[in-house]
Each structure stands twice: as structure tokens, then as C-alpha cells.
Amino acid sequence: MTKELDSFLDELIQDVQKIDPVNSRKWFENLEIIKFDGGLLEIGCPDEGKAHFLKDNCSAAFMQVAQKKTGYLVSVNFTSSNGSPAAPIAQKSRWAVKLHPDYTFDSFVVGPGNRLAHASCVAVSHSPGDTYNPLFVYGPVGLGKTHLLHGICWEAKNLNTNVNIQFLTCEQFMNRFIRAIEEGNLPEFQNQLRSVDILVIDDIQFLREREQSQEEFFHTFNALYDNRKQIVLSADCAPNEIGSLEERLVSRFKWGLVTSVDAPSYETRVAIVQKKAHLRGCEISDEVAAYIAQSAKANIRELEGALTIVYATAKTTGQPINLTLAKQALGGNIVSSERDLSITDIIEATTKYFNVRRADLQSKKRSQSIALPRQICMYLARNMTRHSLEEIGGHLGGRDHTTVMHACSKITELKDKNEKIKNQLSEISSSVKNMSM
Ligand code: ADP
Numbered sequence: 001m002t003k004e005l006d007s008f009l010d011e012l013i014q015d016v017q018k019i020d021p022v023n024s025r026k027w028f029e030n031l032e033i034i035k036f037d038g039g040l041l042e043i044g045c046p047d048e049g050k051a052h053f054l055k056d057n058c059s060a061a062f063m064q065v066a067q068k069k070t071g072y073l074v075s076v077n078f079t080s081s082n083g084s085p086a087a088p089i090a091q092k093s094r095w096a097v098k099l100h101p102d103y104t105f106d107s108f109v110v111g112p113g114n115r116l117a118h119a120s121c122v123a124v125s126h127s128p129g130d131t132y133n134p135l136f137v138y139g140p141v142g143l144g145k146t147h148l149l150h151g152i153c154w155e156a157k158n159l160n161t162n163v164n165i166q167f168l169t170c171e172q173f174m175n176r177f178i179r180a181i182e183e184g185n186l187p188e189f190q191n192q193l194r195s196v197d198i199l200v201i202d203d204i205q206f207l208r209e210r211e212q213s214q215e216e217f218f219h220t221f222n223a224l225y226d227n228r229k230q231i232v233l234s235a236d237c238a239p240n241e242i243g244s245l246e247e248r249l250v251s252r253f254k255w256g257l258v259t260s261v262d263a264p265s266y267e268t269r270v271a272i273v274q275k276k277a278h279l280r281g282c283e284i285s286d287e288v289a290a291y292i293a294q295s296a297k298a299n300i301r302e303l304e305g306a307l308t309i310v311y312a313t314a315k316t317t318g319q320p321i322n323l324t325l326a327k328q329a330l331g332g333n334i335v336s337s338e339r340d341l342s343i344t345d346i347i348e349a350t351t352k353y354f355n356v357r358r359a360d361l362q363s364k365k366r367s368q369s370i371a372l373p374r375q376i377c378m379y380l381a382r383n384m385t386r387h388s389l390e391e392i393g394g395h396l397g398g399r400d401h402t403t404v405m406h407a408c409s410k411i412t413e414l415k416d417k418n419e420k421i422k423n424q425l426s427e428i429s430s431s432v433k434n435m436s437m
């Protein structure tokens, strides 16, 4: 690469980071311009994983910046430096395994809340199938479950490049299963899954109430388990709390190790902020890290959100990142948690208030003592979070969007007529707000 191209790429990357400050610098390391002609900018990446990731996540930003810089219409392509296009990443399987480049064990901060979960994941990645099988990691949203699961895959791949890994979200598993049925190639689907060394399924709680998917997963599980292949699962609650899940699955989920991730301590939060800042190529002072760690307590996604705001403010105003800037960026106050209230908190507050179990809310029970809290939950989730009707239904026992819609209109109507309901709603919503402070 010539000197001019070299510095053109540097400038390009700087500008891309300005429009999308979340991108960490690691993704942009060791890139090179392979060619730039005829309106096509081809950027070489050190490996296919990176090329694939950049293509999916940064193409638009690169195009926008390249066009602005050159004044021409430019399309951008990422290839791995050995020249192969970024598309198919998994050589062994029909399904590309997309791993997040930042979600490695290296970038994971270990603290009291996640020590055991982390150690178990490391153990599993070192000898898949031999230690804890299955490994079941659970905990509330935003505490690093997905990160750990990706970490297992990265580490296992590092140790053995031939290892055959399949990483799927539960939704991907169900969608592919349905598609396989529709297209009449169920055996191929089954072979794909049953021939892996490590099967990772993220957010397995979404299997609840999906009887046919549960059945299919049961057989996949057995086939892998019998062949001593590793199974790793995550969920937002413990196996027996998932609700509407076949007992035989619940019991299998407990065969290996069930481990939880809990909310991070203050010290862990500070360390995470430091680590995330470092990954994005900026070092921040202890003072600033402490301020951010104090401002976002509920989960780590919120913490990252706060860091992003600070970082973006510094980039757009051209100021250095210091305490004054951090305070100014975060409004001198706690990060608005209004936006980041989680359904999990709402469910927890509601179940506490009505003294019912989470599993009941997610069950098919229709007695008034369960149905009302469930509908209140749906109403609050609709009004306090930005989740879609489908997602809300998913959290409450896999109900469909019309059920959620119905619940919302019913509670809206009730609250205007019924003082008691109105008070209940306001009490529960204020306890939800307190939880996420
Ligand atoms: P979950 O799957 O539990 O909802 P994620 O794995 O998606 O949570 O984590 C949310 C964000 O927080 C991710 O960006 C992840 O990298 C980060 N994160 C969570 N825990 C840690 C940790 N211990 N160290 C570093 N980053 C973390």
C-alpha cells in the first residue's frame, strides 16, 4: 500500500469512528487498502472473521466517509488479506457463525458476580464435552452472558482451529427449524446440528411454549450429549424458572453445571468502563471511570451507553475526556434510566407486588389472580420500555402480539375507571424505576 493510501485509510477510519463511536479500534487494526479504482474501495482485513464483521457492521459508515472525502460515489468491500471475499465464514457448515470480535475472554472483566460463570466457561472452552455438560449460564439482561458464550467459541477456536462450533440464538434455532420443515430438509438441519463439537444456544428461555421446537431440541440435546459433545446454554433465569418448558428438558439442563451471573460490584464496573474505553482506543482517568461507574448501576449495557455518550461528546466537541466533560455529557446526573428500564425489572416488581411467581406469569394459567398481574406487566412493559409487542409477549410465556395488545388496551381502560388499579400501576412503576437506579 502506498503512503497516500495509507494515510487516506487512517483518515477514513478516524472519521468512521466519529460517526459511529461505538466501534472499537481493534476492529480497525491491520487493515490495508488492497485497491481503490473504478469507484470500488477494497479493504483487506487480517482474517475472514474481521472482514465479515466489518462488512456487516461498518460498510455504510465507510461508504459515507469515503464518498465525502473523495466526492465520488464509492462502494466499499472488505476481504480477508488472503484475498477471499468476506461472505462465507464457516468452512465446515452451511451456516456462518458470527462471533463478535470484542466478546473474548480477554476483554471480559472478572468480578465477584461472574467469577464462577467465567471460570466454568473457560473450563468448557478448554475441554469441550469433558467438564460441565451442559453448561447453563443464567442471569438478568446485560450482565455478560452472550459475551461469555462468544468467549467460549473464540477460545475453543484458538485452541483448536478444526473444532466445529455452532452458535445460535434460540430464535435462529427455531426459525431454522421451521424453515427446514417448510423446505422439507429436516434431516439436513438435524445433521448440521448433531455433527458439531460445540453447540451454543443463547437465550434458551424463548423455547417456552414452543412445543415442537422443544421436542426437536430435546433430540438434538440427546444426540450431542450421547456423543459427549459440548452443549452451552444461556437464559434470563434458572432452568426451573423458565416455565412452560417440558420437564425432561428442565431436568437435562441441570445435568451439568448451572451457574449465574449477578450484578457487578462498583469495582467491577469501574474496571469494565476502563476496559471498554481502552478497546475503543481512548484511555480515561480513574476519576472519569468512577463517575461513569456510579452513574449506571443496573447493567453493563447501560454502563456502555454512558461511556458512549461521554466519548461521542468528546469527539463532536473536540474536548478532552475529563470529569467536567463527563458530567456535562451525562447531564451531571444519573444516566436517564427511563430508556433502559428492563422487562425483567418490570416482571420482578410486578411479581413481588402481587406475590405471584414469575413462572406463573409465564404459564398458561388464566385465573384472575395471575391474569391481571400478567396484563399489568404487559401494559407497563409497553409503556416503560421500547420493546415491541412480540418481544413483550416473548418475555411473558411466548404470547403473541395480539394478546399483548389486548392486555394494554384492557389495562388502559381499567386504570381510568378503577382507582385501585391506577394506584397499583403507579406503585409498581415507581418500584421499577427505583430498581434500575
Ligand atoms: P447478556 O447476554 O447477559 O444480556 P451481554 O453479554 O450482551 O449481556 O453484555 C452486554 C454488554 O456488556 C456487552 O457489550 C458486553 O461486552 C458487556 N459486558 C458484560 N459483562 C462484562 C464484563 N464482565 N466485562 C466486560 N464487558 C462486559
Ligand code: MG
Pocket (backbone or CB within 6 Å): 142, 145, 146, 147, 202, 203
Ligand atoms: Mg444476551
